[in-house]
Amino acid sequence: MGTILFLVVVVVLILWVVGAYNGLVALKNQTVNAWKQIDVQLKRRHDLIPNLVNTVKGSMNFEKDTLDAVVSARSRAMQSGAGGGMNVKETAAAEGALTGALGKLFVVMERYPDLKSSQNVRDLQEELSSTENKIAFARQFYNDTATNYNTKQQQFPTNLVAGLARAEIAELWEIEDKAERAVPTVDLSLQKPQG
Amino acid sequence: MTAGLNLFEQQARNRRLTVAWMVLFILFFAWLGFGGDLALYLAAAARTEGQVPYRFPWIGAVVTLIAAITAWVSWRKGPQQVLWSTGAREVTTPQSFEEKQFVDVVEEMAVATGLPKPKVYVIDDPDPNAFATGRDPPSACIAATTGLLAILNREELQAVVAHEMGHVRNFDVRLMTLIAALVGVIVVLSNGMGRMLRGGGGRGVGGLLGGRERKASGPLLIAAAVVFVLWVITLILAPFISRIMAMAVSRDREYLADATGAELTRNPAALVSALQKIETHEAPTTHIKEGAAHLCIADPLGRDVNTREGRLADLLATHPPMAMRITRLKGMAYQQLKAAGPAPTA
Numbered sequence: 001m002g003t004i005l006f007l008v009v010v011v012v013l014i015l016w017v018v019g020a021y022n023g024l025v026a027l028k029n030q031t032v033n034a035w036k037q038i039d040v041q042l043k044r045r046h047d048l049i050p051n052l053v054n055t056v057k058g059s060m061n062f063e064k065d066t067l068d069a070v071v072s073a074r075s076r077a078m079q080s081g082a083g084g085g086m087n088v089k090e091t092a093a094a095e096g097a098l099t100g101a102l103g104k105l106f107v108v109m110e111r112y113p114d115l116k117s118s119q120n121v122r123d124l125q126e127e128l129s130s131t132e133n134k135i136a137f138a139r140q141f142y143n144d145t146a147t148n149y150n151t152k153q154q155q156f157p158t159n160l161v162a163g164l165a166r167a168e169i170a171e172l173w174e175i176e177d178k179a180e181r182a183v184p185t186v187d188l189s190l191q192k193p194q195g
Numbered sequence: 196m197t198a199g200l201n202l203f204e205q206q207a208r209n210r211r212l213t214v215a216w217m218v219l220f221i222l223f224f225a226w227l228g229f230g231g232d233l234a235l236y237l238a239a240a241a242r243t244e245g246q247v248p249y250r251f252p253w254i255g256a257v258v259t260l261i262a263a264i265t266a267w268v269s270w271r272k273g274p275q276q277v278l279w280s281t282g283a284r285e286v287t288t289p290q291s292f293e294e295k296q297f298v299d300v301v302e303e304m305a306v307a308t309g310l311p312k313p314k315v316y317v318i319d320d321p322d323p324n325a326f327a328t329g330r331d332p333p334s335a336c337i338a339a340t341t342g343l344l345a346i347l348n349r350e351e352l353q354a355v356v357a358h359e360m361g362h363v364r365n366f367d368v369r370l371m372t373l374i375a376a377l378v379g380v381i382v383v384l385s386n387g388m389g390r391m392l393r394g395g396g397g398r399g400v401g402g403l404l405g406g407r408e409r410k411a412s413g414p415l416l417i418a419a420a421v422v423f424v425l426w427v428i429t430l431i432l433a434p435f436i437s438r439i440m441a442m443a444v445s446r447d448r449e450y451l452a453d454a455t456g457a458e459l460t461r462n463p464a465a466l467v468s469a470l471q472k473i474e475t476h477e478a479p480t481t482h483i484k485e486g487a488a489h490l491c492i493a494d495p496l497g498r499d500v501n502t503r504e505g506r507l508a509d510l511l512a513t514h515p516p517m518a519m520r521i522t523r524l525k526g527m528a529y530q531q532l533k534a535a536g537p538a539p540t541a
Binding site: 033034041122123129130137138 | 292295296299300302303304306307308309349353459461
């Protein structure tokens with residue numbers, strides 16, 4: 001009787017270790033995959049920027065500084081991502097700078113009504129703001145997945161097999177830019193919006 | 196009370212409620228299927244001693260089989276039928292700026308969920324509405340009316356698409372297809388049994404229950420009669436009861452999709468203003484039939500019950516009252532602001 005009980009306990013323990021190990025490996029791969037999704041969107045943005053710069057260059061000749069800032073921020077961001085690895089902090093900083101430069105360009109573009117009303121520019125701007133959103137959502141998804149992974153490997157009793165599964169804390173993508181961090185104002189009044 | 200919860204607490208609460216409703220639903224269905232068998236078994240046991248001749252629960256087995264087949268067929272064929280019946284056309288290359296924006300927003304939400312990008316459909320209808328369908332996330336489709344694309348701004352459209360993506364991620368299409376199939380089988384069963392009891396079948400059942408045999412023993416026969424009467428009564432009420440339960444699940448999934456949408460965009464306020472715009476435009480969406488109603492952002496039939504609050508509205512609507520949804524979303528927005536610290540100037 002005693003041996004049977006002992007064997008049952010051992011089998012249950014082994015099953016649990018296998019389950020916990022596989023769970024951690026799955027989460028790790030999900031985190032890596034989520035990071036790759038950010039990469040895809042960042043590449044898309046890098047590809048779109050020359051297009052935008054060329055289109056607006058003619059009508060915005062005297063805003064050369066703003067355009068130069070975007071171009072140089074882009075090349076710096078591309079360099080930091082060239083390694084291919086998961087260098088979260090460096091990529092986050094370079095891409096944050098690019099987001100800031102692009103934001104400034106969009107603000108400046110507001111001052112040129114005929115530029116804004118051009119169909120081509122309108123399409124490009126939609127394309128870019130959609131890409132900006134995708135980057136933000138991919139980042140959010142990565143942070144959620146990474147947090148999930150981190151929590152699992154720190155929580156008892158999964159933390160006991162964390163070493164076995166070679167689990168390491170995944171770095172979150174923090175927002176460096178102060179403008180990005182600002183809390184948006186939310187209208188909680190009961191008024192209906194003008195539609 | 197529920198308005199004070201943040202979006203993750205609301206999601207957990209809605210999931211628990213759905214599980215509770217599903218358990219009730221299955222128990223109810225099991226009673227409808229096997230209750231008759233129980234009555235027949237008791238009647239048979241009352242008449243004989245030793246081995247009971249009624250060994251296999253025929254009624255329950257047949258009913259379960261029919262339900263399984265119906266559910267499978269509508270799960271395989273349903274999504275295409277829904278799209279076809281609404282006259283939706285797939286957007287592969289956007290024809291206008293609005294369509295381009297719609298496709299972009301769907302792509303954004305797919306990125307936010309980490310799921311494959313659903314197919315995008317547009318319905319030519321001036322009334323603002325949207326729905327999601329598909330068997331599972333890889334085969335999901337999201338459709339919106341041209342009216343919706345016209346009145347919402349980018350953020351609001353994003354919020355509505357996030358709500359639909361919430362339905363996709365939460366497997367609501369699968370759940371609601373299963374429930375619709377169960378309700379359908381229950382209605383057919385109820386009608387069929389009713390006809391049988393009114394007609395010649397009643398005599399046969401009466402013969403089974405009646406104590407014409409010599410060895411009929413009292414208490415068991417009474418139990419059989421009681422079970423039988425209860426079973427018939429529930430059968431008669433079954434279409435009504437099962438619809439009420441189905442609608443309860445549907446409303447839970449709406450709240451859940453609202454909360455999931457808020458999780459994806461982290462912007463509950465945008466869905467609030469989108470819902471308010473849709474509500475002021477509310478008119479029947481002629482292109483969307485009843486079959487897809489439970490997956491829409493707002494009830495396409497524009498029934499009064501969805502806008503009123505109260506007992507009857509609570510029971511029969513596919514969607515919760517707009518005011519309640521808005522209140523809960525505002526609660527989420529408030530919790531978000533509180534978590535973010537004191538607002539600069541709000």
